[in-house]
Amino acid sequence: MVTAVEIEKKTISVIIIEDFKLTRVGLRCALNSNPDIEVVAESDNAVDGLELIKRYNPNIVLMDLGLAGMNGIEATLKVKEINKDIKVIALTSHDREEEVIAALSSGAMAYCLKDIDPSKLADVIRDVVEGVCWLDPLVARKVLDAFPKQETIGILKDKSSEEGRVPLTEREYEVLKHLVDGKSNTEIAKELIVSVHTAKAHVCSILQKMCVNDRVQAAVKAVKEGLV
Amino acid sequence: MVTAVEIEKKTISVIIIEDFKLTRVGLRCALNSNPDIEVVAESDNAVDGLELIKRYNPNIVLMDLGLAGMNGIEATLKVKEINKDIKVIALTSHDREEEVIAALSSGAMAYCLKDIDPSKLADVIRDVVEGVCWLDPLVARKVLDAFPKQETIGILKDKSSEEGRVPLTEREYEVLKHLVDGKSNTEIAKELIVSVHTAKAHVCSILQKMCVNDRVQAAVKAVKEGLV
DNA sequence: CGTAATATTAGCCACCTTTCTGATATTTAA
DNA sequence: TTAAATATCAGAAAGGTGGCTAATATTACG
Numbered sequence: 001m002v003t004a005v006e007i008e009k010k011t012i013s014v015i016i017i018e019d020f021k022l023t024r025v026g027l028r029c030a031l032n033s034n035p036d037i038e039v040v041a042e043s044d045n046a047v048d049g050l051e052l053i054k055r056y057n058p059n060i061v062l063m064d065l066g067l068a069g070m071n072g073i074e075a076t077l078k079v080k081e082i083n084k085d086i087k088v089i090a091l092t093s094h095d096r097e098e099e100v101i102a103a104l105s106s107g108a109m110a111y112c113l114k115d116i117d118p119s120k121l122a123d124v125i126r127d128v129v130e131g132v133c134w135l136d137p138l139v140a141r142k143v144l145d146a147f148p149k150q151e152t153i154g155i156l157k158d159k160s161s162e163e164g165r166v167p168l169t170e171r172e173y174e175v176l177k178h179l180v181d182g183k184s185n186t187e188i189a190k191e192l193i194v195s196v197h198t199a200k201a202h203v204c205s206i207l208q209k210m211c212v213n214d215r216v217q218a219a220v221k222a223v224k225e226g227l228v
Numbered sequence: 229m230v231t232a233v234e235i236e237k238k239t240i241s242v243i244i245i246e247d248f249k250l251t252r253v254g255l256r257c258a259l260n261s262n263p264d265i266e267v268v269a270e271s272d273n274a275v276d277g278l279e280l281i282k283r284y285n286p287n288i289v290l291m292d293l294g295l296a297g298m299n300g301i302e303a304t305l306k307v308k309e310i311n312k313d314i315k316v317i318a319l320t321s322h323d324r325e326e327e328v329i330a331a332l333s334s335g336a337m338a339y340c341l342k343d344i345d346p347s348k349l350a351d352v353i354r355d356v357v358e359g360v361c362w363l364d365p366l367v368a369r370k371v372l373d374a375f376p377k378q379e380t381i382g383i384l385k386d387k388s389s390e391e392g393r394v395p396l397t398e399r400e401y402e403v404l405k406h407l408v409d410g411k412s413n414t415e416i417a418k419e420l421i422v423s424v425h426t427a428k429a430h431v432c433s434i435l436q437k438m439c440v441n442d443r444v445q446a447a448v449k450a451v452k453e454g455l456v
Numbered sequence: 457c458g459t460a461a462t463a464t465t466a467g468c469c470a471c472c473t474t475t476c477t478g479a480t481a482t483t484t485a486a
Numbered sequence: 487t488t489a490a491a492t493a494t495c496a497g498a499a500a501g502g503t504g505g506c507t508a509a510t511a512t513t514a515c516g
């Protein structure tokens with residue numbers, strides 16, 4: 001691994017998509033005062049913005065989420081279709097949690113509120129170009145809490161918290177898998193090449209061990225706890 | 229809103245929990261060379277580390293995830309029990325995606341690989357103290373892609389992409405919720421104060437609209453897609 | 457070797473589910 | 487206002503589900 005220090009500082013090209021003219025101007029001024037950052041184009045709407053992105057192929061897109069017409073989420077998806085390497089930073093003035101999550105899962109790498117310090121924004125841009133994910137303090141924890149919890153359980157259950165729970169046998173896990181696929185006892189029996197009676201017996205003991213009343217609850221619990 | 233510039237630069241206190249002595253020393257040296265960061269304690273295991281955290285109440289905990297005994301995920305949970313304001317930065321040498329997600333949903337605010345540039349780590353610490361979420365480039369996109377997608381759909385369906393998918397009616401969503409709870413048609417009917425026939429009719433159309441064959445598949449699909 | 461756990465099969469019964477056909481009232485949108 | 491979508495109710499047929507008891511291999515562990 002070479003760690004030579006001949007880094008040629010490349011300019012980071014930025015396109016701004018933002019409907020408020022004043023904000024746009026403010027962003028451009030703030031960013032262009034950094035020698036390594038250059039705002040190459042701007043648009044007040046997503047459609048034109050996407051055209052600019054195709055033309056300029058920038059490193060970074062600053063995307064306002066509260067656009068009229070095509071919103072920032074859709075636009076972010078489309079940016080990713082144009083070139084997956086273009087990094088999108090989502091910008092808004094508010095902090096609607098669902099919007100943040102939607103933006104991130106659509107391909108945005110960062111989420112900033114508009115009252116971010118200009119020099120901080122420049123830092124964020126430099127980070128994001130490298131692939132860093134950066135979330136504004138006002139939303140960070142809320143967003144992280146939205147993560148599915150079963151992963152955590154998965155990691156923890158290796159070492160501890162094995163007590164109290166009745167484990168399913170191998171065979172029962174097989175049956176559970178089919179059950180979650182929505183297979184009937186008859187179908188499960190065919191898959192496992194056993195009689196329907198056997199399949200039923202397994203399902204019965206699965207229900208008991210999982211402390212549920214029917215196969216729907218078993219399936220839902222299995223999915224939620226990541227048992228399958 | 230006052231934006232006076234009398235910011236008194238406070239020192240950021242850091243505790244390091246990391247089993248490799250060399251890495252620990254390296255981290256301490258690298259961080260203590262920053263005037264605004266002070267490593268106040270270190271531990272090579274989670275149990276002692278938690279005691280130190282109780283005693284020193286630091287701003288930041290650098291947590292190695294690959295600890296023997298109690299792992300970093302559990303330890304992170306416990307740090308949050310001690311004081312929710314203490315920010316945990318997860319550190320590892322590899323990039324197991326599940327581990328990252330587990331760490332973040334357990335309360336970590338950032339995820340760094342151990343080969344991070346020391347000055348960059350200092351920057352991350354300063355960001356994280358402010359509540360920023362920071363994810364290493366090597367895992368950022370993978371982690372963001374792990375987000376539940378229904379939020380995105382939710383935002384988008386307001387404006388566009390109404391095609392292709394048959395949406396459930398309000399009433400059908402109510403029924404679906406009970407269905408996922410494992411309720412029988414009879415029970416659903418009682419809950420909604422309608423006849424069993426009606427409940428059945430709703431379930432029928434839910435199954436058709438969701439393109440599944442039985443209620444188990446409907447329930448599993450609903451859970452997986454976050455429709456409930 | 458023998459005991460315990462697991463896997464297998466069987467029959468029975470009350471109840472539930474899914475699909476079908478068909479009907480009526482209410483609400484919504486064109 | 488008319489047409490379409492939605493919610494409601496009904497009966498019946500075919501098959502599936504869950505709980506019960508009971509018996510027989512197979513496997514694993516001390």
